[in-house]
Amino acid sequence: MTDTTAQSPEPTSDAELVRLFNQINRGTLGEKMGIRIVEASAERIVATMPVEGNNQPYGLLHGGASVVLAETLGSIGAALHAGEGRIAVGLDINATHHRGARSGLVTGTATPLSLGRTLASYEVVISDDQGKRLCTSRITCLLRDAAPKAQ
Template sequence: MTDTSAQSPTPAADAELVKLFNDMSAGTLSERMGITFVEASPQRIVATMPVEGNNQPYGLLHGGASVVLAETLGSVGAALHAGEGRIAVGLDINATHHRGARSGLVTGTATPLSLGRTLASYEVVVTDEDGNRLCTSRITCLLRDSAPKAQ
């Protein structure tokens, strides 16, 4: 069951999280895929990704690219929900591809299905610039304490 008692961050806090996640993407798969965060809170994570450079040989958005976007958003949401001193580790992800895209930006929006103490599940909807649903994905993450830092 989703805990709806959690408060959304203020617009300033949300902007700080968006900048943090965009900065943290340097040198990662997210940067390589061109993923740019737009919103970030445990209740809603939104990012865009270009189709160009993330397409398959037929010129369509690669299904794996949609899954990378979904896993990125769901993992970020789960980590935000887990809180300081805890981490989110992906356990399961699936995706249904509804239609293709050949150009432009796609937008992924992750919203929680269930936020618990040890598991967090998100639905991620990927849409094109016209708002057409391209992909629906579900990701479940294990929430655990961070490993102690080596001394």
């Protein structure tokens, strides 16, 4: 699962935080899948992802692509909640796929179910361009202190 380190410089605004996460996303699976963060806080994380390029042989959005989007959003939220000097490590993720999408952008919105000192759980709802729910996912991350950097 994702290991998201929350040791980035403190952003000065919501726009700066979104820019920072999109910059950190460079060279990752999320970038390859076209995931773009549009809103980020410990209470709400929103991103878009294109269906094109993330579909399965039948032309529908691949269920695994939805899970990658959900894990990306939940991990970012958990890292923000964990705070500086702590990391979020994914423990569990599940997804229920309600309907398919063949084109356009999907939007994932993560909101916390539980934010504690050692665990953070998020519900992630993925919707199509018309706002219809495609997938509901839940991710739980372990929050712990980051390992000291080797000198």
